Amino acid sequence: MLWNGRKGWKGRWLWVLALVAVALCPLIAAQKIGDPYKILGIHRRATLFEIRKAYRQLAKEWHPDKNEDPNAESRFVEIKQAYELLSDTERRQAYDLYGITNEDEHMYKQRHDYSQYARFSNDPFEEFFGTHFRTQDQDITLFHKLSVTTRHFENNIIEKSVHTPAIVLFYTDWCFECVRSAAAWRRLVDALQPLGVTLATVHAGHEASLARRVGVHGVPCLTLVLDKHVYIYKEALASLPKILEFIRWRFPYKLVRSINNGNVEGFVSDFEDNKVKALIFEERQTIRLRYLIAAFHYRDRVAFGFVDMTARDAQNVTARYKVQRQTDTMVLLKEDSEEPAATVSTTEIPTQTLHQLIEANQMLTLPRLSSQSVLERVCPVEWRAARRRLCCVLVSAAAGARGSLHELRRLAAQPARAERLHYAYVYAHAQEQFVQALAQGAGGDASQMEHRIVIIWRREATRIQYEWLNETWPVCAHTHCSEEYPTDPAHREEIIKYQERLNETKRALEQLIKRLLKPTEVLAYEAHVQELVDEAGRSALGAAAARLCEWAERSLHALRSHHALSAVSVLATVALVLAAGYLMAYLIRVEEESVQRQKDERKRQNGLKKNNNEPQPEMRLHELRAEKYNGLVRLLKPGCRTIVLLVDMQSRVQLLSKFHKIVWPYRKNKTLLFAYLMVERNIEWFRRVLQLSLGGGELLVNARNCVGTVLALNPHRKHFCIYHAKHPECAKPHKRMSRMTRSLGGGCEDPEAGAFIGFHTEPDESSADEAPDPPVLLQENLLDGLENWLDRLFEGSTHRYYVNYWPDMTTK
Known part of the structure; x- marks a missing residue:
């Protein structure tokens, strides 16, 4: 019993765990x-x-x-x-x-949904100031009632703008301009909402990313969403006519064609675009906005034309369709019929009536499968066999198919089985993939399928079942083929044979349709088809050319309309700016030519001599003395060096001139400063620098022997490099480092070979007997090797002498 009890207890827990697992699995x-x-x-x-x-x-x-x-x-x-x-x-x-x-x-944190923001709460202005401060014209509760979120804007308004235009206002709560525009917005809603325009508002503070993406720079901001494009209205909201004109101007150009006595026949008889024709009759020069919006909504299926009944060249059109004056009339026309398919006439045709009438007549009697949308409309998907919908499609060629289409159109006009059977035709050359898929599924050749009829049942979007009619649909090229009793004796026999063959084909088609409408019947073939090619679509090049032509036509139309003043003003402003720019360029060119002529004249008068008045590039040579010692040495920035030449009063003019010429190529180097030092007054500073770099020994320096010495000071690194014509580094560069010592210059054969700095050269024992006497060094030759020494200095191959600090320079 105990085991059974435990077993029952465990069993109950197992059942509970099993139920929990089943519940958690999804x-x-x-x-x-x-x-x-x-x-x-x-x-x-x-x-x-x-x-x-x-x-x-x-x-x-x-x-x-x-x-x-x-x-x-x-x-x-x-x-x-x-x-x-x-x-x-x-x-x-x-x-x-x-x-x-x-x-x-x-x-992640779920964002707050502002789509219902303040729809049932009080206005924030009323919470602070009370209702007695709020008037009807300043009531912004309508903003909150129509507010939408970014998700609704992108998923609904943008997507539906392909057929339905939308007006969207961006606002914020504490915006006084929004309060002033509340009355104008209310009037706009009352005017456009009955016309089928979507009106909404967006809180720019709550939907800041959407406002930035749209390009809203301030509130209130009115935008028009049309065909997935957002257009910003940049004027004040007070003028309703300007807003309506802004909306009208953004619709596609020539959306509604102007019809008169000359072009009416071509408009109502050309159904190659596969669209129903709609004629709007009004006693005004421009079509009303309500009809323009309807034309935009049904532009894929209906071609609209506008007839101005007040124009003289439209009287025959008005009389042809028996249109009454002082009323708006819409006439819908289909192919091969003189009588209108539908007509409505009233003072202002309501938008709902327009939509109902067009919805019921938006397809031709025998439409062409020219795009996927037409296929979806004519041959809808139905997967249930009991409610299958069949589509009778004639594969036709573009040329010579009018007679065959006329007879098939008669069958399509019959009301019997209209809900479950539709007729259409397709051009074999325009929909090659579609016809080829049907031919391959039946094991045939696509080139042999012209003038053949196929019965299609679309069970799924890409999978269809179909069956071909064995008989080929007859074609007759004569105009009297449709007559039941032909009167032309020359072609009577041929027409009679055509009528007999046509009747046989119709009977075969009728029997095939009756059989396939039964739920138990199975169609012979099945195929996967791709989407139909949009025959009205344009390539990128064609779309660009169309936009260019549209822009040109809009410009010409604007010049002929009330927009002419603004257009002429813009063109005049552009022309004035271009003319002013050309004039300024011309004057500058004339002035430059005049100055150049004057220069050439002066050169010709002075020969090859340079004009001393012309500015010449300069290179300053500073005198290194106590007043400038800090700026040239002690406080010099890191990376900068000072090149100093030692001169006396006798050699100053000659050596400075040659030094200036040698260092002239380095004048643009911003890290170099050039100076000279008068050795008579500053010999103690020079001796102290040498003493610090050689270990602190006493030196006997002759000021006259120091003339022509060049020091390259690096104040930040506390080292210097030295040049002298008789310095061992300059006299024998290949052995200079091995022949430098730090001893004083006693015992040196040439007393001027470095005694002033404490260097001397040890004689080479192997060539002591053969060494010639040192040449006499003249003052003009002291800087002959300076140019090569500067190259080695900037390469970093000269010897560096380090000091612990820079000694003071006393003033005498």
Whole structure:
């Protein structure tokens, strides 16, 4: 019993642990999301549109109700989590930077959501000043009611601006200009909201990153979001007509074509653009903004034209469609029909009525599969066999297909089975990949598929099932082929044969459609197809050329309209600036030429002599004396050196002139200073420097023998280098270091060979008998070797004499 009790107790705990494990398994699995980019099959720089597109395709493919794979449910959840992560801008950025997924909420701080900011609270102005200080014109509660966050701005307003324009106002709470603009904003909301424009506000303080990214430099700031572009309105909000004109000017140029008696026929009969035609009739020169917004919303499917009923060259158009005066009228036209598909006429057509009418008639009777959006509209995806939707597509050539399309259009106009069956055609040369995929799936050649009909069932976005009609759709090049009883005797027999063949093909097509509409029927072929090519798309070069032409046309249009004054003002200002710049350049050039002529004239008069009045580059030679001793030696900056020449009154002029010429190439070196020392007055300082560098022994220095000596002082490093014509380092450079001593100059054969600094040379025993007498050294030859010595000095190969300190220089 005890064992059974323990067994029951343990069993109950095991059951509890099992239930807990089962409950935690989804959480543990949810935290291991993996790489969301690999899950959706997209690159890391994918846009939000690409992310949504990949998610829709994968969700349809891995939906548990459609996919029988046992892992379909977990795969679907993984795809959904990856989409939720990448569609959120903040979470995507956190993942890209730190690898954080949306399940790791404990690793980052959740930002406050300001989308509901102050929607049900009082105005901050009222909290401080009370309601009696607030008037209707200064009520900014509408700002808070329409406020949105960065996420809503990017995911909704930007994405929807492809079809729906948006007006977004940036504001802050404690902004008095915003308070003054509250009434203007309210009027703008009342004027544009009924027209289908999205109006929103953004708190620039709470969404500072969005304000910087948009380019908002101050509040209040009004922006227009149109076709994923943000345009900033830079004027005051008080003038509503200026704001409406700013909005109108930003719409695509020639979005609505101007129609008159001359071009109406070409407009209503050309359906090669695969668009329904809409004519707007008004008794005014410019189209209303409400119709312009509707034209922008449906520009992919409907081509709009505007008819000014007050113009003389539009009277025939008005009479043709029996339009009444003093009312706004919209006429929708489809192909091969003189009668309008729909007509509405009222004082101002409401936006809702416009949308309802266009939505019901936005596709042609027989549309062409010219883009993926048209395919989605004509052949929607339906995976359930009981509610399958079929699409009857004629593969046609661009030339000679009008007769065949006319007959197929008659079938498409029949209301029977309109919900589950749609007709269309496709150009084989424009959609080569699509037609080739259908041909290869059936084991045929794409070149042999022209004038063939294929029945398509789109079970998924990229996977279709289809079946070809065995009979080829007949083609007739005569204009009377559509007549039931042909009157042309020359081609009567040919037309009758065409009619018989057409009837047989129609019956075969009808039987095939009836069979394929049954839920139990299976279509013969299956293929994976890619997205259709957008036939209306432009290349980069074409888009640039179109923008250039649009800019030129807008400029010409502005010159002919009320914008002419501002345009002419801008052009006049630019022309004035260019003219002033050219005039200044011309005057400067004339002045330079005049000065050059004067110089040439003076040179010609003076010959090759230089003008003494012209400034010449200088190099200063300082006298090293007690007053300048600190600046030239003791307080010199690190890295700087002073080159000093020792002269007396007799040799001063001659030696300084030659010294100046030798050191002239080094005048631009900012680390060098050049000076001279009068040895009669400063012989004691020179003797003391030599004494400190040679160990402190007593020296007998002759001032006359020191003339022509050059010292290179490095005050910061406390060493110097010395030059003299009879110095051993200068006389025999290849043996100079071995022949230097620190003894006094006693016993030297030449009493001037260094006795003034305590150096002497030991005679070479091997060549003592052969050594000639030293030559007599003249004053003009004292600096002959200075140029080579300076080269060795800057190379660092001269001998350095170190001192513990720089001695004082007394004033005499």
